[in-house]
Amino acid sequence: MPKTMFEKIWEAHEVRENLLYIDLHLVHEVTSPQAFEGLRMTGRKLRRPDKTVATADHNVPTDGTPAAAMIKDALSRKQVETLEQNAADFGVPVYSLGSETQGIVHVIGPELGLTQPGMTIVCGDSHTSTHGAFGALAFGIGTSEVEHVMATQTLVQNKPKTMRINYHGKLGEGVTSKDLILATIGKLSTSGMTGYVVEYAGEAIENLTMEQRMTVCNMTIEGGGKAGMIAPDETTFEYMRGKPGVPEDFEAAVGRWKKLPTDEGATFDSEINIDATRISPMVTWGTTPGMVIQVTDTVPDPEKMDSPADKEAAERALQYMGLEAGTPMEEIRPERVFIGSCTNSRISDLREAAGAIKGRKVADSVRAMVVPGSALVKAQAEDEGLDEIFREAGFEWRGAGCSMCLGMNPDILIEGERCASTSNRNFEGRQGKGGRTHLVSPTMATAAAIEGHFVDIRNWS
Amino acid sequence: MESISTIEGEVAVLDRSDVDTDQIIPKQFLKRVERTGYGEFLFYDWVRDGEIELEPHPILVSGRNFGSGSSREHAVWALHQFGFQAVIAPSFSDIFYSNSTKNGFLPVVLDDEDCQKIVEAGQAKIDLESQTVSWDGGEASFEIDSEIKRRLLGGLDDIALTLQSEDEIEAFEAGPGGTYGPVTTSL
Ligand code: SF4
Numbered sequence A: 001m002p003k004t005m006f007e008k009i010w011e012a013h014e015v016r017e018n019l020l021y022i023d024l025h026l027v028h029e030v031t032s033p034q035a036f037e038g039l040r041m042t043g044r045k046l047r048r049p050d051k052t053v054a055t056a057d058h059n060v061p062t063d064g065t066p067a068a069a070m071i072k073d074a075l076s077r078k079q080v081e082t083l084e085q086n087a088a089d090f091g092v093p094v095y096s097l098g099s100e101t102q103g104i105v106h107v108i109g110p111e112l113g114l115t116q117p118g119m120t121i122v123c124g125d126s127h128t129s130t131h132g133a134f135g136a137l138a139f140g141i142g143t144s145e146v147e148h149v150m151a152t153q154t155l156v157q158n159k160p161k162t163m164r165i166n167y168h169g170k171l172g173e174g175v176t177s178k179d180l181i182l183a184t185i186g187k188l189s190t191s192g193m194t195g196y197v198v199e200y201a202g203e204a205i206e207n208l209t210m211e212q213r214m215t216v217c218n219m220t221i222e223g224g225g226k227a228g229m230i231a232p233d234e235t236t237f238e239y240m241r242g243k244p245g246v247p248e249d250f251e252a253a254v255g256r257w258k259k260l261p262t263d264e265g266a267t268f269d270s271e272i273n274i275d276a277t278r279i280s281p282m283v284t285w286g287t288t289p290g291m292v293i294q295v296t297d298t299v300p301d302p303e304k305m306d307s308p309a310d311k312e313a314a315e316r317a318l319q320y321m322g323l324e325a326g327t328p329m330e331e332i333r334p335e336r337v338f339i340g341s342c343t344n345s346r347i348s349d350l351r352e353a354a355g356a357i358k359g360r361k362v363a364d365s366v367r368a369m370v371v372p373g374s375a376l377v378k379a380q381a382e383d384e385g386l387d388e389i390f391r392e393a394g395f396e397w398r399g400a401g402c403s404m405c406l407g408m409n410p411d412i413l414i415e416g417e418r419c420a421s422t423s424n425r426n427f428e429g430r431q432g433k434g435g436r437t438h439l440v441s442p443t444m445a446t447a448a449a450i451e452g453h454f455v456d457i458r459n460w461s
Numbered sequence B: 001m002e003s004i005s006t007i008e009g010e011v012a013v014l015d016r017s018d019v020d021t022d023q024i025i026p027k028q029f030l031k032r033v034e035r036t037g038y039g040e041f042l043f044y045d046w047v048r049d050g051e052i053e054l055e056p057h058p059i060l061v062s063g064r065n066f067g068s069g070s071s072r073e074h075a076v077w078a079l080h081q082f083g084f085q086a087v088i089a090p091s092f093s094d095i096f097y098s099n100s101t102k103n104g105f106l107p108v109v110l111d112d113e114d115c116q117k118i119v120e121a122g123q124a125k126i127d128l129e130s131q132t133v134s135w136d137g138g139e140a141s142f143e144i145d146s147e148i149k150r151r152l153l154g155g156l157d158d159i160a161l162t163l164q165s166e167d168e169i170e171a172f173e174a175g176p177g178g179t180y181g182p183v184t185t186s187l
Helices: A005-012 A033-042 A074-090 A105-111 A126-134 A143-152 A177-188 A210-223 A234-240 A250-257 A308-321 A347-357 A375-383 A386-393 A442-451 B044-048 B074-082 B094-101 B112-121 B146-154 B158-163 B166-174
Strands: A014-016 A019-021 A024-028 A052-055 A120-123 A137-140 A154-156 A161-168 A196-202 A227-229 A270-275 A282-284 A292-294 A336-339 A367-370 A395-397 A418-421 A436-439 B006-014 B059-062 B086-089 B106-109 B123-127 B132-135 B138-141
Touching: A005 A014, A005 A137, A005 A196, A005 A227, A014 B166, A019 B166, A024 A074, A024 A105, A024 A143, A033 A074, A033 A143, A052 A074, A052 A105, A105 A120, A105 A126, A105 A210, A105 A375, A120 A126, A120 A143, A126 A137, A126 A210, A126 A227, A137 A227, A143 A154, A143 B094, A143 B158, A154 B158, A177 A210, A177 A270, A177 A282, A177 A292, A196 A210, A210 A227, A210 A234, A210 A347, A234 A250, A336 A347, A336 A442, A347 A375, A347 A386, A347 A442, A375 A386, A386 A395, A418 A442, B006 B112, B059 B112, B074 B094, B086 B112, B086 B123, B094 B106, B094 B146, B112 B123, B112 B132, B112 B138
Parallel strands: A024 A052, A024 A120, A120 A137, A161 A196, A161 A270, A196 A227, A336 A367, A336 A418, A367 A395, A418 A436, B006 B059, B059 B086, B086 B106
Antiparallel strands: A014 A019, A019 A154, A282 A292, A282 A436, B006 B123, B123 B132, B132 B138
């Protein structure tokens, strides 16, 4: 019987029904301390340190502070120190602050070659879906499950439903994978993928680079999905070749990975078709990623919404965002710009953003920063001189970490500040209490930084 | 984990949809390395701004897509430690739902209409064994996975249960399934 990629991976990892073996467990400092503590209290060992890797990302300051001991915030410091101690006690390799390979957990997995097709990957972080871009089954778990994986290298799981989204045609000039996923969430809503593992397919997906594919899978969780996946192909293998963690018998592994894509005729619980040629550059206007429209549109009018719940939510959102219905999106003026996060902080994101600058300067009304996703991305960008281009234009160039994606470190918005952000969540207070977030692609963020308001990147020379 | 059989009492109401975990427990409170001490910070920003007022009743009723966003289990700990024992909503995010059931905290899915009736009744009784919610003037049944239900009713420790199958895990690791993926310790 023809099988979906998801089914092939699921079946290959079933220890028994509903008990799934985990090939790679990624650990970070925020969601792991209670799990390590649980192991200690019950006298359990961490079963497979060789399938586990830890990094510090959420708490780390990005202003160049070299070591955990230098984190000024005592609680943040304690979390990072706890991670280092736990990793040492349980034999887990750790890339903490100061390590050449420290970075956002979802950036370092792929760049170290740890993320591979056909694997099951989990992490106590919802954006674990990112790794599905390689044709892996990757999803976020809570701390109790983190402890369960540590102790047993397995997870108790009910088989999720499957969805395939087929994108027909090519993306237009200036339209990015960030716009593709934002438009998809806008269409399906923030719970449209709930309960599903989603496979993204079609010409527009095949044409994406690995890093662009990661952006798509990353935001699966914003659509409520359990995991996002994209079939591995030459683009995938090319990206992986030569990375430190990949199999020694790489060509043989490629042969195995080529068997992973969904078979012709396999069925999904749900199939959705989207015309990729009609996707435009997108900007969120509200406080969920589903509240998103084309940059050429105007802020929607709650009065015109169908359901009372949508109307109420939109009214609340507009009030929080300080926006009025009918305002053209291009007239909205962010004071802050953030290029970074596990959605858009990889080298190609930074290249695109830097490439859009073309000698121009950040508007006087804007404070803009660029935060590479990992220490390796940072080093690579500096090798290519991107840091100079950004600095020259008036962007701040920072160290690697989650930074202003969630404001658990010193990088935050102040009350009422409006930010064009390449991250993934525009929830109330996400980037700092009272902060107003508009999610966009890296080039749209760059253009907003320079012009001081949103612009349609397609008409921006 | 504490076992659950029935949960009964007044309901607290949070009449919003898409309540995300960033709201339930804002990130500044995620810096603790313990499992406790989160209850007092529940919905911190909304409470501090006077937008909502919540009583620690046994049951919370809220809108669709409850617990969306970040995977932080701290959200469940905060709700539980504040005093809630169950949340009733038309839908939940997957991770939040799963996290709840690992903590003896009961997520109950009922449609909008039933949620409204419970809000109006002001009190309810959830019976896990019979999978029903009853209130003054009405009753509804809810779905729950039988394995999750068994674990909740018995207050069973997931890890201990899985470790009973350690032989099977070892056998799996010895087979072809044990060979996927990198060896992190050799990098
Ligand atoms: S960059 Fe943002 S979304 Fe990604 S792991 Fe860090 S905090 Fe989470």
